[in-house]
Amino acid sequence: xxxxxxxxxxxxxxxxxxxxxxxxxxxxxxxxxxxxxxxxxxxxxxxxxxxxxxxxxxxxxxxxxxxxxxxxxxxxxxxxxxxxxxxxxxxxxxxxxxxxxxxxxxxxxxxxxxxxxxxxxxxxxxxxxxxxxxxxxxxxxxxxxxxxxxxxxxxxxxxxxxxxxxxxxxxxxxxxxxxxxxxxxxxxxxxxxxxxxxxxxxxxxxxxxxxxxxxxxxxxxxxxxxxxxxxxxxxxxxxxxxxxxxxxxxxxxxxxxxxxxxxxxxxxxxxxxxxxxxxxxxxxxxxxxxxxxxxxxxxxxxxxxxxxxxxx
Numbered sequence: 001x002x003x004x005x006x007x008x009x010x011x012x013x014x015x016x017x018x019x020x021x022x023x024x025x026x027x028x029x030x031x032x033x034x035x036x037x038x039x040x041x042x043x044x045x046x047x048x049x050x051x052x053x054x055x056x057x058x059x060x061x062x063x064x065x066x067x068x069x070x071x072x073x074x075x076x077x078x079x080x081x082x083x084x085x086x087x088x089x090x091x092x093x094x095x096x097x098x099x100x101x102x103x104x105x106x107x108x109x110x111x112x113x114x115x116x117x118x119x120x121x122x123x124x125x126x127x128x129x130x131x132x133x134x135x136x137x138x139x140x141x142x143x144x145x146x147x148x149x150x151x152x153x154x155x156x157x158x159x160x161x162x163x164x165x166x167x168x169x170x171x172x173x174x175x176x177x178x179x180x181x182x183x184x185x186x187x188x189x190x191x192x193x194x195x196x197x198x199x200x201x202x203x204x205x206x207x208x209x210x211x212x213x214x215x216x217x218x219x220x221x222x223x224x225x226x227x228x229x230x231x232x233x234x235x236x237x238x239x240x241x242x243x244x245x246x247x248x249x250x251x252x253x254x255x256x257x258x259x260x261x262x263x264x265x266x267x268x269x270x271x272x273x274x275x276x277x278x279x280x281x282x283x284x285x286x287x288x289x290x291x292x293x294x295x296x297x298x299x300x301x302x303x304x305x306x307x308x309x310x311x312x
Contacts (some may be wrong), residue, residue: 028280030057035274035290039076042267050076050272054087054289056298057280066093066103070298072289085111089300091127093139099131105141109305117150123160123302135168145182145302155186160302171284173200176296182303190218191303195230197296199285207236207248207285211293215303227259232292236276248276254292 037050054072061067068091076083086109093103107123125143132138145158160182168174180193195213202208210233217226234252241247256268276288287294299306 026059026061028057028059029278029282030055030280031276031278031282031286031289033274033276033289033291033294035272035288037076037270037272039268039270041078042269043265046079048076048078050074052274052290054294056289056294059280064095066095066101067091068093068298070289074290081113083111083113085109087300089298091301093127093129095131099133101127101129101131101137101139103127103129103139105143105301107300107302107305109300112150118148119150120148121302121305122146122148123300123305125160125301129164135166135170135174137166139164141301143301145304147187155184157186158182158184158302158304162301162303164299168284171201174198174285176298178296178299178306180299180301180303180306188219192216193299193303193306195296195299195306197287197293199287199293201285205238207238207250207287209234209236209250209252209285209287209291209293211296213296215306225261229257230292231255234272234288234291234293236286236288238286246278248274248278248286248288250274250276250288250291252288252291252293 032055034053035051037052039048039050052072052074054070056070059067070087070089072087074085089107091103091105093101095101104126105124108120110118110120112118123143123145125141127139127141129137129139140163142161145160147155147158160180162178162180165177175196175198177196182191193213193215195211197209197211199207199209211231213230215228219225232252232254234250236248236250238246238248252272254270258266272291274288274290276286278286287297
């Protein structure tokens with residue numbers, strides 16, 4: 001049922017949202033990206049291939065209401081298993097006087113192995129923040145998440161809190177940061193994530209981008225704690241197509257180190273190639289939506305799903 005909802009209802013809802021935006025007096029800026037990736041896990045000497053399609057955009061309606069949204073679909077296949085991932089995120093923000101911002105958000109992430117049940121995580125909550133001007137925006141949020149495992153196990157008591165930062169003082173460079181904390185009594189676990197991403201337009205056609213992230217999961221019940229460190233770096237070249245639209249060809253290298261106790265370590269090294277088309281009133285340095293840096297730039301509102309979307 002969850003998979004049917006994600007693959008049928010969500011695309012219709014997204015189409016309806018885009019049509020309503022197009023019919024209104026709105027200013028939209030964003031990117032749509034498609035990418036291919038290759039990964040190697042050195043501890044087990046396993047290889048994996050992946051393909052992703054993603055959208056990362058923001059629309060400001062004539063009423064002042066801001067819609068910040070992200071969607072993606074991906075598939076990765078290793079020597080022994082395939083994983084399909086779906087992501088949808090919408091943050092509705094209403095600016096008040098003096099830069100104050102109030103909002104509400106909803107995220108959904110689903111992933112499934114070829115031979116196993118789907119796992120779907122729903123997140124929802126409220127946000128409050130401040131637009132200080134000069135490209136500096138801070139948003140804090142609090143909400144909850146529920147985990148639906150296809151075999152019948154559900155966990156509904158996850159509490160999410162976090163902080164998101166954007167610092168884009170000009171058109172040449174931008175920095176993004178986020179903190180996220182998720183706790184659950186049912187899962188007997190706490191997760192904390194800190195991450196940062198940045199982009200620098202070194203020339204009109206060339207952009208450098210990268211990210212750093214760290215997540216720790218404290219598990220009770222005798223289970224080992226998990227620590228995950230990630231780093232990525234990439235470059236993109238933007239050229240103009242025959243129809244006058246810009247298109248970025250980008251490459252990214254990334255590294256992920258997972259420590260889950262003795263005998264449970266993983267070191268993942270990979271490379272990705274992507275094509276990204278900016279649309280609307282996009283300005284400044286572009287980060288492809290399907291890259292690791294793109295996931296850090298526009299994270300989900302939960303430490304658990306943020307970890308998965310960054311690693312995936």
